[in-house]
Amino acid sequence: MSFDPPSCPWSSVLVTGGAGFLGSHLCERLLDQGASVDCADNFLTGSHANLAHLAGRPGFRVLECDLARPGADAELPGPYDLVLHFACPASPADYLAHPLETLDVGSLGTRNALRVAERDGARFVLASTSEVYGDPQEHPQTEGYWGNVNPVGPRSVYDEAKRFGEALTTAHARARGTDTGIVRLFNSYGPRMRARDGRVVPTFVCQALAGEPLTVSGDGSQTRSLCYVDDTVDGVLTVAASRAVRPVNIGGTEEVTVLDLARRIIELTGSPSTVEFTERPEDDPGRRLPDITTARELLGWQPHVPWSEGIKRTIEHFAAKPPATA
Numbered sequence: 001m002s003f004d005p006p007s008c009p010w011s012s013v014l015v016t017g018g019a020g021f022l023g024s025h026l027c028e029r030l031l032d033q034g035a036s037v038d039c040a041d042n043f044l045t046g047s048h049a050n051l052a053h054l055a056g057r058p059g060f061r062v063l064e065c066d067l068a069r070p071g072a073d074a075e076l077p078g079p080y081d082l083v084l085h086f087a088c089p090a091s092p093a094d095y096l097a098h099p100l101e102t103l104d105v106g107s108l109g110t111r112n113a114l115r116v117a118e119r120d121g122a123r124f125v126l127a128s129t130s131e132v133y134g135d136p137q138e139h140p141q142t143e144g145y146w147g148n149v150n151p152v153g154p155r156s157v158y159d160e161a162k163r164f165g166e167a168l169t170t171a172h173a174r175a176r177g178t179d180t181g182i183v184r185l186f187n188s189y190g191p192r193m194r195a196r197d198g199r200v201v202p203t204f205v206c207q208a209l210a211g212e213p214l215t216v217s218g219d220g221s222q223t224r225s226l227c228y229v230d231d232t233v234d235g236v237l238t239v240a241a242s243r244a245v246r247p248v249n250i251g252g253t254e255e256v257t258v259l260d261l262a263r264r265i266i267e268l269t270g271s272p273s274t275v276e277f278t279e280r281p282e283d284d285p286g287r288r289l290p291d292i293t294t295a296r297e298l299l300g301w302q303p304h305v306p307w308s309e310g311i312k313r314t315i316e317h318f319a320a321k322p323p324a325t326a
């Protein structure tokens with residue numbers, strides 16, 4: 001399902017974290033559909049480069065804003081009819097480097113974003129994550145699974161911030177009548193990820209293009225299910241346009257081991273790179289695959305871009321950039 005410009009149901013949208021990977025793609029899609037877009041970002045992990053191609057587009061504004069600060073909601077002028085709350089470091093390397101900021105934006109930042117939605121009577125969508133399932137003991141993961149998260153492990157700053165964000169969002173819907181939705185996103189990838197942000201796809205692609213060894217953690221038997229960014233954007237906007245209150249899994253249905261991913265990226269780039277096995281991060285989830293029955297059957301969304309095609313587009317993106325900026 002893709003949203004055509006004439007069918008865009010929103011006139012004014014706030015995208016928090018709009019300078020990030022997913023946020024910038026959302027801003028672009030919404031502008032293409034004719035909505036006005038305010039992109040709010042503190043530029044901790046987001047970048048102006050992600051927005052350069054949107055500069056000067058009618059209806060587009062960039063608001064430098066620390067969403068977790070008290071009163072930040074008042075800095076976001078509105079009125080909006082949709083608030084997409086995507087502000088948060090998303091790469092494990094980033095949230096481990098910024099643990100307190102991650103907890104703050106997931107809690108105080110989410111509260112402020114919800115205040116904006118309540119103030120304006122806007123639909124609100126929280127970007128949640130497959131990480132709420134932790135290292136899952138149920139496979140594939142349905143939205144009804146409560147998860148297996150270590151509350152004091154290194155990843156907890158992200159997992160628990162997102163779990164708290166879900167609780168806060170749901171409480172707002174119940175206690176204040178705010179129109180809320182929650183998307184649980186599974187390993188999105190594509191152009192505009194930071195080259196060496198630590199996540200597996202940009203890391204492997206850049207290593208392969210540079211002829212460096214691909215750093216596979218553990219024995220590489222852990223799995224992920226990749227979802228190309230265009231499909232993720234469609235999924236987010238599908239949930240935004242629906243009345244779904246409960247969380248909805250949005251993710252790819254092709255489960256791949258990390259070692260296989262490394263081998264296939266080497267193959268697709270034609271790189272002379274080898275594989276180097278490195279230490280497995282603490283609490284690294286062993287398997288991850290979304291059950292997307294809710295999205296597919298209730299909302300009519302499913303991913304369309306096969307991972308081999310999405311990876312090719314991602315390789316082209318990084319290959320077109322000079323190594324220093326890639």
Ligand code: UDP
Pocket residue numbers: 091092187198199200201203204215216217218222224258280281284285
């Ligand atoms: N990974 C890897 N080498 C890297 C980066 C990541 O083997 O250079 C592994 C990581 O240990 C995990 C998987 O790839 O098992 C996905 O990691 P990523 O950081 O992309 O996201 P996660 O799904 O863990 O949030």
